Ligand SMILES: [Zn+2]
């Protein structure tokens with residue numbers, strides 16, 4: 001290399017660095033104002049020792065958003081539920097699966113929040129991402145809680161009840177919202193996995209909660225056309241808005257691209273992180289469009305599109321045998 005070339009190279013490098021510097025500054029200044037929080041690098045799943053595991057893992061994303069995960073030792077679904085606090089009321093999204101014993105856990109957290117904020121009570125609104133059993137199983141127990149410090153309004157997971165509470169005249173086209181007090185939560189109807197499905201968008205944190213419609217795992221599609229329309233609705237809604245995370249209700253994917261844990265797995269030491277980005281909505285849309293109305297399973301890096309049709313009896317039997325084997329071994333897990 002001659003001196004001239006070297007000089008030109010340095011000039012070029014310098015100008016690139018200056019340009020990058022300018023971009024970095026501009027990005028920081030233009031970053032949307034979302035309230036930040038943290039997610040754990042790993043969650044408890046169902047083990048390694050069920051005897052030692054609490055029914056719920058509670059994670060404080062920030063002081064006014066708690067994410068809870070039900071232990072796989074209570075039920076293989078190990079769903080997530082979400083507790084958001086506003087100035088005037090709190091919102092619980094979903095109540096978990098069977099054997100969750102969720103009511104005392106929610107009471108404990110709300111009491112702690114009240115103590116920290118020097119308050120006597122806060123009303124709690126309970127809504128659901130959808131009506132499947134692994135997300136509404138705690139409804140009865142919560143409804144029965146007679147706690148003056150957290151009076152509960154439980155909204156059943158139906159289209160009609162969702163329309164009322166979120167003020168949506170036309171389902172599923174209309175957007176809805178509920179205000180928790182200085183904290184507006186948008187509601188987007190997303191039938192397709194289940195008829196009463198909704199996604200919630202928390203303007204404060206920029207988190208989009210998507211239930212079983214978008215999460216790192218098997219996205220079971222009940223109605224392909226509805227599912228596609230709902231995903232388009234999510235894409236339109238989020239366009240131009242900050243999306244800090246897309247957070248769904250399960251993790252079934254491993255950390256290895258394209259590989260998921262089989263249905264019924266309790267302990268998932270190498271599971272995928274919970275949060276996804278808005279990019280997955282685009283991937284989902286491309287996948288759905290490529291089906292041209294003909295349902296088929298399609299594996300992606302972080303999820304699988306899984307239209308639900310008639311189940312192959314052999315596959316059904318395999319899944320059932322695996323579930324039984326998992327349950328049989330749960331008290332005798334020996335750890336890593
Ligand atoms: Zn579901």
Ligand SMILES: [Zn+2]
Nearest residue numbers: 132134212249
């Ligand atoms: Zn589910």
